[in-house]
Amino acid sequence: MKNLTFLIVAGLFFTQLISCNEAPSKPDKPNIVIIYLDDLGYGDLSAYGATELHTPNMDRLANEGIKFTSGYATSATCTPSRYGLLTGVYPWRDEKAKILPGSAPLIISTEQETIPKMLKRAGYYTGIVGKWHLGLGAGDVNWNEYIAPGPNEVGFDESYILAATQDRVPTVYIENGYVDGLDKDDPIQVSYKENFEGEPTGLENPELLTIKWHHGHNNSIVNGIPRIGFMKGGDAAKWSDVDMADHFLAKAQNYVKENKNRPFFLYYALRQPHVPRTPHPRFVGKSGMGPRGDVILEADWCIGEFMKTLEEEGILENTLIIFSSDNGPVLNDGYYDDAVEKLGDHTPAGELRGGKYSLFEAGTRVPFMTYWKGTIKPQISDALVCQIDLLASLADLVNVDAEASDSQNLMETFLGKSKSGRENLVIEAVSRTALRSGDWVMIPPYNGKKVNTQVNIEYGIDENFQLYNLKNDLSQQQNLAAQRPDKLEELINTFEQIRGEEWKSDLSY
Numbered sequence: 001m002k003n004l005t006f007l008i009v010a011g012l013f014f015t016q017l018i019s020c021n022e023a024p025s026k027p028d029k030p031n032i033v034i035i036y037l038d039d040l041g042y043g044d045l046s047a048y049g050a051t052e053l054h055t056p057n058m059d060r061l062a063n064e065g066i067k068f069t070s071g072y073a074t075s076a077t078c079t080p081s082r083y084g085l086l087t088g089v090y091p092w093r094d095e096k097a098k099i100l101p102g103s104a105p106l107i108i109s110t111e112q113e114t115i116p117k118m119l120k121r122a123g124y125y126t127g128i129v130g131k132w133h134l135g136l137g138a139g140d141v142n143w144n145e146y147i148a149p150g151p152n153e154v155g156f157d158e159s160y161i162l163a164a165t166q167d168r169v170p171t172v173y174i175e176n177g178y179v180d181g182l183d184k185d186d187p188i189q190v191s192y193k194e195n196f197e198g199e200p201t202g203l204e205n206p207e208l209l210t211i212k213w214h215h216g217h218n219n220s221i222v223n224g225i226p227r228i229g230f231m232k233g234g235d236a237a238k239w240s241d242v243d244m245a246d247h248f249l250a251k252a253q254n255y256v257k258e259n260k261n262r263p264f265f266l267y268y269a270l271r272q273p274h275v276p277r278t279p280h281p282r283f284v285g286k287s288g289m290g291p292r293g294d295v296i297l298e299a300d301w302c303i304g305e306f307m308k309t310l311e312e313e314g315i316l317e318n319t320l321i322i323f324s325s326d327n328g329p330v331l332n333d334g335y336y337d338d339a340v341e342k343l344g345d346h347t348p349a350g351e352l353r354g355g356k357y358s359l360f361e362a363g364t365r366v367p368f369m370t371y372w373k374g375t376i377k378p379q380i381s382d383a384l385v386c387q388i389d390l391l392a393s394l395a396d397l398v399n400v401d402a403e404a405s406d407s408q409n410l411m412e413t414f415l416g417k418s419k420s421g422r423e424n425l426v427i428e429a430v431s432r433t434a435l436r437s438g439d440w441v442m443i444p445p446y447n448g449k450k451v452n453t454q455v456n457i458e459y460g461i462d463e464n465f466q467l468y469n470l471k472n473d474l475s476q477q478q479n480l481a482a483q484r485p486d487k488l489e490e491l492i493n494t495f496e497q498i499r500g501e502e503w504k505s506d507l508s509y
Contacts, residue, residue, distance in 0.1 A: 041329025043350025071368020088391030088407030116155030130269030202226025290338030359460030383421030
């Protein structure tokens with residue numbers, strides 16, 4: 001009897017020992033992570049041809065996953081692209097989807113379909129870490145109370161964000177609707193109309209600056225950096241610019257660790273290489289190109305550390321990672337930071353013409369990769385894909401119905417099982433639109449300056465129709481509108497079918 005008792009106890013002990021050492025159970029659905037950069041150009045990655053910058057962690061996603069050569073944001077500026085990404089709706093359909101001030105109200109309706117809402121219906125836990133820039137509240141925000149509606153009201157279970165951009169006030173982090181670290185005895189005030197009495201500005205107090213402004217960034221000074229907009233108070237909650245990358249990385253890593261045993265979605269929205277470019281001291285001077293190059297290397301390191309976390313937690317093989325940028329590159333975007341002077345032989349747009357703010361290809365054609373270790377086979381795809389297609393595609397992946405709107409189901413393409421993409425795509429830049437169709441791009445005639453002289457980028461507009469064959473002329477040097485009237489007419493008709501008659505009201509004639 002004693003032997004029997006011993007065997008039973010021993011058996012229970014070893015059973016418990018084995019169960020304690022088992023790996024955490026894997027969710028029955030893949031985790032989904034969108035890594036979204038800010039102003040990263042088509043030619044800024046070594047995997048996309050950069051020779052002066054080495055980006056090994058971004059390259060890993062491209063070289064071990066699918067590198068799309070015709071992957072697009074919906075817009076050549078940030079707010080519209082983020083709107084399109086999360087809603088699956090062309091931003092030009094919503095007149096509010098423009099570059100927003102930091103005090104703007106939320107432009108996504110709380111009734112609207114979004115990627116996180118759709119994934120919640122599929123049983124996912126949803127989170128955002130990083131840049132938001134889609135508005136907060138319903139108008140006059142009180143930054144000292146619960147701020148709503150915001151990310152949590154459009155589908156995110158957890159949110160840790162900066163309200164708009166690093167160069168705009170308020171310069172504080174917001175966690176699930178509350179300013180992180182706020183001292184109630186030092187309330188925050190924000191205005192985009194007038195300064196608060198006694199507060200220094202970049203325009204009036206240049207002696208206080210550590211970074212000089214070039215254009216548009218001469219209001220309130222925080223950490224020696226002049227911003228867009230005016231702010232008073234909230235000193236205890238103000239972020240440290242040079243620590244922002246590490247701060248957001250830690251939040252993203254913790255989110256993974258806390259949710260590794262259930263299917264999760266994370267929208268990890270890095271703010272590099274948007275201005276102000278404030279690399280951590282570890283990265284200062286590492287690129288030889290000044291702060292812009294340094295923060296790209298910083299972002300690459302962050303992505304590598306994030307990938308390590310997925311590996312260490314044993315969930316990398318059960319995680320679909322989608323990587324892209326909100327629009328194309330810009331060098332001098334408001335501050336003197338040597339981005340132009342130290343560029344050297346680097347070409348942020350690669351072979352593409354234009355950049356941020358432009359209807360030319362470099363405005364919206366961006367790095368775009370999908371990675372799923374063990375599931376996606378490494379390859380290069382020339383399929384035409386867009387960020388608005390993620391909503392319908394991910395809905396198919398997790399087998400739920402979604403209000404797809406302009407989003408197309410390209411999940412087979414994103415997984416590398418198909419080479420087919422979109423037939424047509426309407427792109428947008430500074431409220432003007434154009435059409436990508438097959439190998440062709442048609443840009444209607446528009447009035448206005450041809451070059452944004454502040455940032456030295458072509459807008460891509462002309463008083464005449466423009467027609468380019470990207471297969472033969474990727475750099476858009478030969479306007480074929482006069483030589484190919486048949487193709488031009490075909491694309492105009494296609495464009496009108498998508499845009500309706502209203503597009504004609506913006507024409508230059």
